[in-house]
Amino acid sequence: xxxxxxxxLAERPExxxxxxxxxxxxxxxxxxxATVNSFEDKLAGYLQKDAIPxxxxxxxxxxxxxxxxxxxxxxxxxxDKTHWLGGVYVAPHARGEQVASALVKRIEQLAQxxxxxxxxxxxxxxxxxxYQRLGWKAQERVNYRGVDVVVxxxxxx
Numbered sequence: 001x002x003x004x005x006x007x008x009l010a011e012r013p014e015x016x017x018x019x020x021x022x023x024x025x026x027x028x029x030x031x032x033x034a035t036v037n038s039f040e041d042k043l044a045g046y047l048q049k050d051a052i053p054x055x056x057x058x059x060x061x062x063x064x065x066x067x068x069x070x071x072x073x074x075x076x077x078x079x080d081k082t083h084w085l086g087g088v089y090v091a092p093h094a095r096g097e098q099v100a101s102a103l104v105k106r107i108e109q110l111a112q113x114x115x116x117x118x119x120x121x122x123x124x125x126x127x128x129x130x131y132q133r134l135g136w137k138a139q140e141r142v143n144y145r146g147v148d149v150v151v152x153x154x155x156x157x
Contacts, residue, residue: 009055010047065094068103122149
């Protein structure tokens with residue numbers, strides 16, 4: 001495993017454009033009309049460290065190698081599910097080094113510090129993949145915006 005440090009995107013806003021490119025390249029095709037700029041504009045709402053929504057960077061040698069965010073209401077079909085882990089992305093060269101696991105665990109800790117009792121996420125991994133290994137439980141399989149996903153939850157209390 002590589003040595004990681006964490007910081008909020010709010011502390012390193014110069015990396016917003018990089019994260020927007022990562023997100024656009026990974027998920028842009030799923031959002032009709034999306035552009036790198038639209039992802040960058042959305043990330044502007046995550047530039048805080050003491051409130052939700054926020055984005056967290058995993059850093060190695062002072063360079064971002066991954067990102068995840070804590071947000072409200074990721075899936076409009078679940079208005080009752082308030083807090084969500086999302087946007088978990090690891091740069092290709094850092095994959096397989098437990099960066100995603102470290103990001104997820106850190107977001108869980110942050111959510112707890114804000115008093116969040118339960119977190120939700122959606123994943124295209126039908127077996128739950130990484131999230132199942134980290135203790136997340138599958139709740140439902142749905143097709144959301146044309147993509148088959150598993151909605152998962154984890155109790156933080």
